[in-house]
Amino acid sequence: MTVALQGVGVSPGTGAGTVQTMPAPVAEPPAADLSPAADVEAACAAVESAAAGVQADLADAAGHASGTAAEVLTVAAAMAADPALATDAVRRVRELRRTPERAVWEAAAVVIDQLAGLGGYMAERTRDVADVRDRVVARLTGVRPPGVPAPGHPFVLVAHDLAPADTATLDPEQVVAIVTAGGGPTSHTAILARSLGIPAVVAVPGASALQDGETVAVDGSAGTVLRDPGPDDLAAADRARARRDRAFSGTGRTADGHRVQLLANVADPSGAVSAAEAGAEGVGLFRTEFCFLGRADEPPVAEQVRAYRAVLAAFAGKKVVVRTLDAGADKPLPFVTADGEPNPALGVRGLRTAARHPEVLDRQLAAIAEAAHAEHAEVWVMAPMVATPDEAEAFVARCEAHGLRQAGVMVEVPAAALCAGPVLEHARFASLGTNDLTQYAMAADRELADLAALSTPWQPAVLALVQATCRGAAAHDRPVGVCGEAAADPALAPVLVGLGATSLSMTPRALADVAAVLERVTLEDCRRVAALAVAARTAGEGRAAVREALPVLTGLGL
Ligand code: PEP
Ligand code: MG
Numbered sequence: 387m388t389v390a391l392q393g394v395g396v397s398p399g400t401g402a403g404t405v406q407t408m409p410a411p412v413a414e415p416p417a418a419d420l421s422p423a424a425d426v427e428a429a430c431a432a433v434e435s436a437a438a439g440v441q442a443d444l445a446d447a448a449g450h451a452s453g454t455a456a457e458v459l460t461v462a463a464a465m466a467a468d469p470a471l472a473t474d475a476v477r478r479v480r481e482l483r484r485t486p487e488r489a490v491w492e493a494a495a496v497v498i499d500q501l502a503g504l505g506g507y508m509a510e511r512t513r514d515v516a517d518v519r520d521r522v523v524a525r526l527t528g529v530r531p532p533g534v535p536a537p538g539h540p541f542v543l544v545a546h547d548l549a550p551a552d553t554a555t556l557d558p559e560q561v562v563a564i565v566t567a568g569g570g571p572t573s574h575t576a577i578l579a580r581s582l583g584i585p586a587v588v589a590v591p592g593a594s595a596l597q598d599g600e601t602v603a604v605d606g607s608a609g610t611v612l613r614d615p616g617p618d619d620l621a622a623a624d625r626a627r628a629r630r631d632r633a634f635s636g637t638g639r640t641a642d643g644h645r646v647q648l649l650a651n652v653a654d655p656s657g658a659v660s661a662a663e664a665g666a667e668g669v670g671l672f673r674t675e676f677c678f679l680g681r682a683d684e685p686p687v688a689e690q691v692r693a694y695r696a697v698l699a700a701f702a703g704k705k706v707v708v709r710t711l712d713a714g715a716d717k718p719l720p721f722v723t724a725d726g727e728p729n730p731a732l733g734v735r736g737l738r739t740a741a742r743h744p745e746v747l748d749r750q751l752a753a754i755a756e757a758a759h760a761e762h763a764e765v766w767v768m769a770p771m772v773a774t775p776d777e778a779e780a781f782v783a784r785c786e787a788h789g790l791r792q793a794g795v796m797v798e799v800p801a802a803a804l805c806a807g808p809v810l811e812h813a814r815f816a817s818l819g820t821n822d823l824t825q826y827a828m829a830a831d832r833e834l835a836d837l838a839a840l841s842t843p844w845q846p847a848v849l850a851l852v853q854a855t856c857r858g859a860a861a862h863d864r865p866v867g868v869c870g871e872a873a874a875d876p877a878l879a880p881v882l883v884g885l886g887a888t889s890l891s892m893t894p895r896a897l898a899d900v901a902a903v904l905e906r907v908t909l910e911d912c913r914r915v916a917a918l919a920v921a922a923r924t925a926g927e928g929r930a931a932v933r934e935a936l937p938v939l940t941g942l943g944l
Pocket of ligand 1: 671798818820821822869870871
């Protein structure tokens with residue numbers, strides 16, 4: 387019998403297939419020695435054969451993967467091919483009589499310590515060594531290898547939550563849908579699923595009961611997971627999937643010709659190239675901190691210039707909004723953020739770090755200006771986490787000192803939304819960061835599954851803040867974009883346009899869906915559904931009212 391589990395739909399579309407659960411993390415083997423009767427040579431051979439097997443598996447997986455997954459797996463395969471780990475582990479078995487798995491663990495610890503001590507790029511490789519170690523130990527102890535399963539056929543991935551390292555190896559050709567017990571609408575899992583175009587439902591209470599091999603049908607719009615779906619459910623999933631193979635024409639507008647620029651969120655040069663290929667009209671959010679995550683030291687100006695130029699080069703003649711480093715909370719950068727703040731989301735993050743390290747912001751602005759000068763994109767610059775008109779004024783002045791005239795602010799703190807008029811007296815534009823705006827308006831950590839019902843930009847209170855921002859901006863004739871995940875929700879996009887957003891910036895995968903909806907509604911429709919959503923009593927009621935008023939969403943399979 388079909389049973390429906392209800393979670394929070396965070397990436398639209400449907401997918402059906404057999405479940406593959408993420409394996410539990412590999413535990414540290416006990417510090418045990420071989421028994422006196424054990425065959426030491428057989429134990430040494432076991433280490434060598436497990437290491438060779440892991441290397442072969444990784445090389446094979448890299449050969450079958452594409453994009454980032456292929457890159458990550460190739461690095462891991464190279465790491466596994468380095469004989470240092472196996473040689474030291476074999477020595478530990480032979481000389482110290484360690485068990486094979488314990489010997490591998492200890493040998494890896496030495497390599498990890500050495501790499502960490504070298505700092506910089508080498509320190510970033512410690513995660514790869516730990517990954518190889520876990521795979522070898524898993525082989526030796528007979529448990530499932532860590533990481534995203536690779537059953538060799540498409541599947542529905544079920545996990546408690548996905549770590550950024552796991553998500554790098556997700557292959558959209560293989561993973562037809564994602565279901566997690568944890569996570570919220572703006573969690574990393576949700577953002578990544580949308581960027582890969584994989585339907586996803588998070589915060590599903592019964593997810594941990596799903597078993598490997600059982601069939602489920604996942605609806606990332608409705609937030610449902612059907613266990614043991616009937617033939618009709620499976621056929622509906624197939625039809626909806628087929629309808630979603632649409633492309634973006636490269637110009638966003640409503641049915642009556644009202645222009646809405648449809649832009650891309652990018653994190654690095656390769657993302658910019660894919661965004662340009664997807665037809666994005668420009669970049670509405672370049673998250674510069676993502677180029678340098680995990681770095682212990684500030685990247686030199688020349689390196690920054692190279693990274694920024696590569697992004698700008700993909701959008702010659704088009705707008706690119708570069709966000710200055712948004713360090714802190716879920717994205718710590720040790721060279722500007724402090725450890726040990728009791729509440730990092732409310733701490734010295736985003737633009738606030740510039741008070742303590744003004745030279746880091748100045749060097750970044752110098753690098754952006756140099757890159758802008760050398761390339762042909764139309765460069766806009768904005769600061770994250772601006773709360774007051776004074777902060778906006780100071781930021782704009784510093785940008786101008788570097789010759790960067792299009793300087794604006796992100797509106798992601800409720801104070802900035804409520805004081806948008808005075809803030810936008812100085813800032814040339816605003817970009818609504820609805821992920822953090824929702825987190826701060828609802829006082830709900832964006833990564834916490836337990837608060838997923840609160841953490842949605844459909845909350846009428848959040849939409850009222852969007853409305854206040856658009857009104858404040860209109861008083862100074864300033865454009866307002868939306869670059870939070872709300873912009874990628876095809877049902878919410880008309881609401882944002884109706885509230886006054888002039889551009890929407892999203893993961894490139896969402897462009898075609900959002901464009902398809904806008905093309906089928908008028909500006910008047912957008913205003914009507916915006917009024918419904920803001921006046922709704924709850925997020926759920928607002929969403930239901932908008933979906934009922936726009937049957938085109940269901941017609942498009944969204
Ligand atoms: C936001 O907060 O909505 C935003 C776009 O910034 P980030 O998700 O990078 O915090
Ligand atoms: Mg933010």
